[in-house]
Amino acid sequence: MSFRVGSTLLLSKDCFALQSYNFNTKRILGSVENALHFLDEYEVDEIHVIVPLKGKSNFISSEVFSKLINIPISTPVTIGGGIQLKDLKILLKDPFFERIVFNSAIFDGDEVLNTVALLMGRQALIACMPFIIDNHKLLVYNSRLNKFISISQDLWRKINKIFNEIILLDANAEGTKRGFNFNALDLIQFPIDRTLISGGITNQDILNARKLGLAGVTIDNWVLHSESSVKGVYK
Amino acid sequence: MRCINCLDNSLHPLGQLIDDAGLCSGCNTHKEKDIINWGDKLNYLNDKCSKVLATKKNRPYDCIIPLNADAEDYFIVELALQLNLRPLLVQVNSYFGTELSWKNLHNLETHFDLDMITFNPNILHYKEAVRSSLRKFNSIYWPFQALKTSYPVKLALDMKIPLILWGGLQATEQSGKFSHHDEVEMSSWSRVEHDLFSVNEKNFFTTGVQLKERNQTPYIYPQVDIAKKVTGIYLSNYIRWDPWKQNNDMLKYGFEPEKNFNTFDNYERSGSSVYYEIHDLLRLEKHGYRKVRDHLSREIRHGRVTTSHAKKLYKKYVNQQVNVEPFFKWLGASKTGTKSFLNKRIVKNQKLIGLEKTYVDPKIYFSEGFFPDGYLPERSYLNYFKGI
Numbered sequence: 001m002s003f004r005v006g007s008t009l010l011l012s013k014d015c016f017a018l019q020s021y022n023f024n025t026k027r028i029l030g031s032v033e034n035a036l037h038f039l040d041e042y043e044v045d046e047i048h049v050i051v052p053l054k055g056k057s058n059f060i061s062s063e064v065f066s067k068l069i070n071i072p073i074s075t076p077v078t079i080g081g082g083i084q085l086k087d088l089k090i091l092l093k094d095p096f097f098e099r100i101v102f103n104s105a106i107f108d109g110d111e112v113l114n115t116v117a118l119l120m121g122r123q124a125l126i127a128c129m130p131f132i133i134d135n136h137k138l139l140v141y142n143s144r145l146n147k148f149i150s151i152s153q154d155l156w157r158k159i160n161k162i163f164n165e166i167i168l169l170d171a172n173a174e175g176t177k178r179g180f181n182f183n184a185l186d187l188i189q190f191p192i193d194r195t196l197i198s199g200g201i202t203n204q205d206i207l208n209a210r211k212l213g214l215a216g217v218t219i220d221n222w223v224l225h226s227e228s229s230v231k232g233v234y235k
Numbered sequence: 236m237r238c239i240n241c242l243d244n245s246l247h248p249l250g251q252l253i254d255d256a257g258l259c260s261g262c263n264t265h266k267e268k269d270i271i272n273w274g275d276k277l278n279y280l281n282d283k284c285s286k287v288l289a290t291k292k293n294r295p296y297d298c299i300i301p302l303n304a305d306a307e308d309y310f311i312v313e314l315a316l317q318l319n320l321r322p323l324l325v326q327v328n329s330y331f332g333t334e335l336s337w338k339n340l341h342n343l344e345t346h347f348d349l350d351m352i353t354f355n356p357n358i359l360h361y362k363e364a365v366r367s368s369l370r371k372f373n374s375i376y377w378p379f380q381a382l383k384t385s386y387p388v389k390l391a392l393d394m395k396i397p398l399i400l401w402g403g404l405q406a407t408e409q410s411g412k413f414s415h416h417d418e419v420e421m422s423s424w425s426r427v428e429h430d431l432f433s434v435n436e437k438n439f440f441t442t443g444v445q446l447k448e449r450n451q452t453p454y455i456y457p458q459v460d461i462a463k464k465v466t467g468i469y470l471s472n473y474i475r476w477d478p479w480k481q482n483n484d485m486l487k488y489g490f491e492p493e494k495n496f497n498t499f500d501n502y503e504r505s506g507s508s509v510y511y512e513i514h515d516l517l518r519l520e521k522h523g524y525r526k527v528r529d530h531l532s533r534e535i536r537h538g539r540v541t542t543s544h545a546k547k548l549y550k551k552y553v554n555q556q557v558n559v560e561p562f563f564k565w566l567g568a569s570k571t572g573t574k575s576f577l578n579k580r581i582v583k584n585q586k587l588i589g590l591e592k593t594y595v596d597p598k599i600y601f602s603e604g605f606f607p608d609g610y611l612p613e614r615s616y617l618n619y620f621k622g623i
Contacts, residue, residue: 016250019413027260027412028250030428034435038424041459176416225413226420227463 004216006046007039007223015067019221021175033071040073042230051081055146062087069096085112101126104144113162123164130169138187156189165194173200175221180205241532248522249410264411265536273475280473287466291397296323298398301387304336306482306490306502307402312347324351325387329379333612335493336506337620342489354386360450367444373521373580380430381454391465403476404469409529421467423459483605494609497555498527499597501609508615513562520584527552544600556589565616
């Protein structure tokens, strides 16, 4: 697959588009219909629509994602955030999305992952791995625990086996143009041609990622911050 | 949810988030103003303009400045000239101006000795669009906002002018929707999201608007691939934006403020027949607040008024009556049509329809402020007015 430039679109529980900065501060972006419409217009290669959840949650994500069914866009969509087995039954009746991204299921969600693999194929599974680097060690965010934890060899093996791709999200740089921390690539045990990077992405990062042979980049807030954001990337 | 600092709540139409500490994103983003090195930002703006201008040689002007006919225009022009830019002033006639707005426009043009283009949209089509905007969305401003944001871009493309200077980005200034570091530019998305109240042209013109397709053309924004040839910069990302103060500084150029019964800010949108009248009433009905609340929240953040004083002052303004008759007369609505609209659409605030206005003296509520004597316009809804 060729190098892709995608975009993340965060969604609030009441279906507003959000922006996130440094994995901490949230700001409203606005109407999700408008955001999706213009991301489609700006010709991003894929859109990851994610409901950011921190800590245990009884949130029923299918209720939010169901509202997106009738938004007419042609860009491939990934959804993620709190998706459980009961959500899958609803969402897979009429899927408007191509793939599903998981975070906490990486650690303890074999049943839901196996169900998706069975019904949609393994190519539909993406692991979202927000990270920080602490003392040369990669710590990955677990949304159910609401903390960054280390990944064991066994877990890396499982991630390799189950997930088609991973998104490495630089939590400290999220929402900025500070630059992605490429040191993270040395600390993962996953093929980089199946790795997407996100958080702090600059135009130079995109060129570097392409040169390194990564699967692509996922830009966060700034795609909609100017008319030529993604088009400019290709120049 | 309400902000514990300013008067905003989470229902603000531009989008407002209240954090765990009870502060809204508007107040949180405002804090950036005190830590940003604005000198660096201004230098960056200078460089950015130079880079954009380098893309177009032999241009007749360096930039377009779209006008509101208020004090902010003067501030943007002053800044453009400080940056050694050669601006073309562009005004889209809203037909809502009083003689004060025309005087201020003419003064701007002559004082700075700059070229100005005025676009007068077909008034019959415009009124039909305003009628439709009112009928469909309880708002009168969609047509003007659509024209004000599309015409300068089209003109810039036609005249090969690569840069448009917009003033404050309201989404950042009012509700802190972006960080100043995001350096958000004018875009098709931003226009629909913020200027057109999330209603794009397709949704606006789809049903119920009696305008032929060719008459809709002025309201339509260029396609993304074409629009991206023009860069629209919001100056509030590069200057420590303080509208009340910077507008007050424009008195030195002969700008004349308006005596206002509905806000203490005599500068913003002065010379509009509708902004603090029918438009403000519709805002109150639809969103539950009047424009002066935005002004008060802004001044709480700038430290010129306390939260408790701002609340007291808001109570004084929120019950000011609004004279809606001139607007419906301008629109050509019948008396029964007007009555029917007001009965059906102004449900919660019927008592505010009327002529009673009491001047509120705001000075005692502020620790500091700018309270010039304002001019009280005599004529409203002027299609055109000549004279300084």
